[in-house]
Amino acid sequence: MDEALIKEPANQPSPKNHDGHWPSLLTVVGFVFLTFNSAMGVYRSNGDIGAISFVVFSYLDLVVLFYFLRRFERTPPESPRREHIKMAVWLLTTMLTTAFSYKVAEIMPFPVQLLVWAMAGVSVLGGFYAFFLYQEGTKA
Template sequence: MDTEALLEHAAPAPRERERGGHGPSMLTIIGFAFLTFNSGVAVYLSSIDLGAAWFAGFCFLDLGLLFYCLRLYERAPPGSPRREHLKMAAWLLTTMLTFALFPLMEFWLLTMGKTTANSVTDPQNHASSGRMLYHPYSPPIP
């Protein structure tokens, strides 16, 4: 197979170059504005609980830096040392966010397990109440 023929029919240039490289798309701006609004509301509503406010701020900052690193990674030329450094930064930010969200996931799994244990499928838990209480939604067991 002729490699020059393949190079002639290479993939078109990214849309960013078509737009002249002028900033992010409108969808990205709307998504980031939505993330900013939700994070601001979370910090405002958890103003009494300082730990929850710090958690919301950390997640917002981490996601913002992650998206910025990914954007720079896409712009960096393939094989460059900067691209490898940005890849490491993206992995680090993703790992930090995963470890930050892990306690919430663990709490959710434990809560769902207790909900299914107390559902209508276990009549012993409801025998003392006189009548059975039916849960409107029985979540699936993970």
């Protein structure tokens, strides 16, 4: 069983739909749910520019992140574009982590703010290590 796992490539392109272009129904439902919740967040913000900016930024960041993740899945493993797409994915997740950490830390007492920012920093650095520094099969 272990040999079968070793021989199987780590990154396989996602299965394509009948035409290879349109996303699955579950993806469309998730996107509609995200759009509805973002619109409700803007509606309930009562004109607060900071809240609207946060919702719009988070929404756009997530949409672009999902786009690049889909491109990453469909890009062949030997393609040099994969590294550029990985960089875009890491930057988008870093921006989203920073935005959410800012909003959470804003309402917390100072010691918890330090913890929130420390956790965000560990997440960002861990993602950088996993994406760009870690080499599978080597010992660090």
